[in-house]
Amino acid sequence: MDEPWSESSTYYFTRICCFLMKMGMKFFSNNLKREYLDKVLNIDYKSFGKDIIITGYSGPNWFVTEDLREYFYNKKPDRTRYPKQITPEEFKKHNFTKIFFLGEDHDELLELENEIRKAVGDGNISLLFANEGSLEVFSANCNKAKAAEVLLERDGLTLKDAVSFGDGLNDYELITETGLGFAMGNSIYLLLEKLTDTEVIESNAEDGMAKKLRELFNL
DSSP states (O other): OSSSTTTSSSSEEEEEEEEEEEEEEEEEEOOOOHHHHHHHHHHHGGOOOOOOOEEEEEEEEEEESSSSSSHHHHHHOOOOOOEOOOOOOHHHSSSSSEEEEHHHHHHHHHHHHHHHHHHHHSSSSEEEEETTTTEEETTOOOOOHHHOOOHHHHTTTGGGOEEEEEOSGGHHHHHSSSEEEOOOOOOOOHHHHHHHTTTTTTTTTTTTHHHHHHHHTTO
16 A cells, blocks of 8 residues: 555544544654664665665655656556655655655665665664565654554444555564454564564465455455
8 A cells, every 4th residue: 555645534544643632633653763864864775775765754745855656656556656756855854754765676775775774773763664666764662553452442442453465574463463464465574574473365365365254254
């Protein structure tokens, strides 16, 4: 899911669920701590791969530091929203709920991941791959399960009342903490390595989630 917002939804949240909004009012937000964010942003990520790009969510805003309209169009031609380009200097001044590094070479991103861990230290941030080409950086105490818990509590429900699906390593907590959790057939290998006892269903391209929901709820 590439779009951070959907005008047809009641709730809005980023892919890592560190910022939630309802009816134009923010009610859940968890930014990266400034001291750790600065260390990440001061890394010369281009030295690990000249084609690696950086983008980030600052509240409801989506920023990039290069002209990437063609890049994002090629990834999803039917998208209706594009990030706003700002200068690298402006980018560093913002607070972010999430930043992520995109690249076609997974090995380059793995090397960058190691450099970020060395610079920031273990446990101070969450550093996860949504897929092999997307390295996400966000608050250490933020994940999709915690954001889902906030939403469910508003309706008197708990995580155990929910069904979840995921394909990225950032879905691990959600899949393991909800009542039922499933991994998609197209999941990144890093997630499948951790979910050895979780049912793997058909991929997104095969409508695996829709099929499983019909099965579970006799639709």
